[in-house]
Amino acid sequence: MYNSTPLLLLIIFVGYTDICSAEGNKTHDWDILILTQHWPLTVCLQWKESLPQHSCNLKNFWTVHGIWPTKLGTKGPEFCNSSMHFNQTQLEPIEKQLEQYWTNIHNGSIYTLWKHEWKKHGTCAATLPALDTENKYFGQGLKWIKQYDMSNILGKSGIEPSNQGHTPQDVWNAVQKSVGKNPTVQCFVDPKTKKTYLFEIRICFDKNLTLTDCDGIKGPSDPTTGIQTNCPLQKTIIYPSMLPPEYSKPFYTITTPAYLQHSWLLEALRIIQFLQWVTL
Numbered sequence: 186m187y188n189s190t191p192l193l194l195l196i197i198f199v200g201y202t203d204i205c206s207a208e209g210n211k212t213h214d215w216d217i218l219i220l221t222q223h224w225p226l227t228v229c230l231q232w233k234e235s236l237p238q239h240s241c242n243l244k245n246f247w248t249v250h251g252i253w254p255t256k257l258g259t260k261g262p263e264f265c266n267s268s269m270h271f272n273q274t275q276l277e278p279i280e281k282q283l284e285q286y287w288t289n290i291h292n293g294s295i296y297t298l299w300k301h302e303w304k305k306h307g308t309c310a311a312t313l314p315a316l317d318t319e320n321k322y323f324g325q326g327l328k329w330i331k332q333y334d335m336s337n338i339l340g341k342s343g344i345e346p347s348n349q350g351h352t353p354q355d356v357w358n359a360v361q362k363s364v365g366k367n368p369t370v371q372c373f374v375d376p377k378t379k380k381t382y383l384f385e386i387r388i389c390f391d392k393n394l395t396l397t398d399c400d401g402i403k404g405p406s407d408p409t410t411g412i413q414t415n416c417p418l419q420k421t422i423i424y425p426s427m428l429p430p431e432y433s434k435p436f437y438t439i440t441t442p443a444y445l446q447h448s449w450l451l452e453a454l455r456i457i458q459f460l461q462w463v464t465l
């Protein structure tokens with residue numbers, strides 16, 4: 186009797202690992218696609234806060250961040266097929282449009298974002314024949330950003346980058362009203378100023394590429410309204426307008442005379458520049 190215990194444990198253990206590996210295959214399943222658009226100025230603000238030397242490729246309209254296949258209630262799947270390499274040549278026919286509407290806001294190669302999105306999300310979306318090549322996947326993003334452009338959708342409800350005082354609920358309502366399905370609204374809370382910036386808006390599609398509610402995707406939601414957002418609902422949010430021209434260049438001015446470098450004066454100038462920018 187005692188002697189059979191290790192065997193029993195072994196059987197249980199083997200059974201357990203079997204379940205795990207079955208679960209393992211299943212993790213590449215997904216339910217819906219999230220189309221995430223982001224507001225370039227907020228992306229840039231976040232990027233510069235992580236390192237002031239960072240620079241941005243700014244746009245004054247919403248751009249695509251990605252198309253993310255998602256299993257409801259969980260994150261991912263991600264990185265589904267390592268043999269589907271990113272090949273930038275395949276994007277040549279649509280590259281000019283991608284540069285406009287699926288921009289790498291961060292400084293660096295224009296291909297960095299596309300490669301990342303393809304490896305992490307595109308290889309999972311590729312189980313759909315409609316999205317099984319780079320050209321189809323990125324081309325779909327272009328179609329959707331034209332059809333569901335948030336600059337236009339928010340504008341129709343009077344939400345423009347220059348006019349402030351809107352709440353996350355106003356933004357959510359504007360999108361819901363326009364697309365007829367529940368979106369997700371994401372904010373960036375500036376760790377330095379504690380101000381809340383409008384950051385991302387997500388709308389969702391089923392496997393027929395038809396709009397569907399984003400309900401059930403993983404992420405925070407407001408406990409009273411059920412609205413999917415990480416924004417504090419009671420606070421107004423900043424939807425920043427165009428940055429001054431100096432912020433489309435590297436943050437540290439390249440033309441600084443050598444004698445000023447690392448001096449207290451330059452530090453003071455940097456702080457003033459920064460304050461001017463964040464208090465826009």
Ligand SMILES: *[C@@H]1O[C@H](CO)[C@@H](O)[C@H](O)[C@H]1NC(C)=O
Pocket residue numbers: 206207208210211
């Ligand atoms: C897991 O993968 C194996 C082989 O690839 C397959 O036979 C099995 O049916 C899969 N299990 C599930 C639950 O998908």
Ligand SMILES: *[C@@H]1O[C@H](CO)[C@@H](O)[C@H](O)[C@H]1NC(C)=O
Pocket residue numbers: 266267268269
């Ligand atoms: C991964 O991609 C390769 C190359 O496109 C393809 O032949 C293979 O079937 C894919 N594997 C899975 C599990 O989808």
Ligand SMILES: *[C@@H]1O[C@H](CO)[C@@H](O)[C@H](O)[C@H]1NC(C)=O
Pocket residue numbers: 272273274275
């Ligand atoms: C990338 O795609 C181009 C155009 O389809 C093709 O000619 C080239 O062989 C591909 N490169 C790789 C490394 O697969």
Ligand SMILES: *[C@@H]1O[C@H](CO)[C@@H](O)[C@H](O)[C@H]1NC(C)=O
Pocket residue numbers: 238239240292293294
């Ligand atoms: C962006 O710019 C910073 C500062 O010049 C540099 O350190 C960083 O490597 C750049 N990032 C990329 C991806 O090129």
Ligand SMILES: *[C@@H]1O[C@H](CO)[C@@H](O)[C@H](O)[C@H]1NC(C)=O
Pocket residue numbers: 391392393
């Ligand atoms: C997609 O469309 C087909 C045919 O109209 C339908 O049978 C199917 O249920 C739809 N799938 C989803 C996920 O809505």
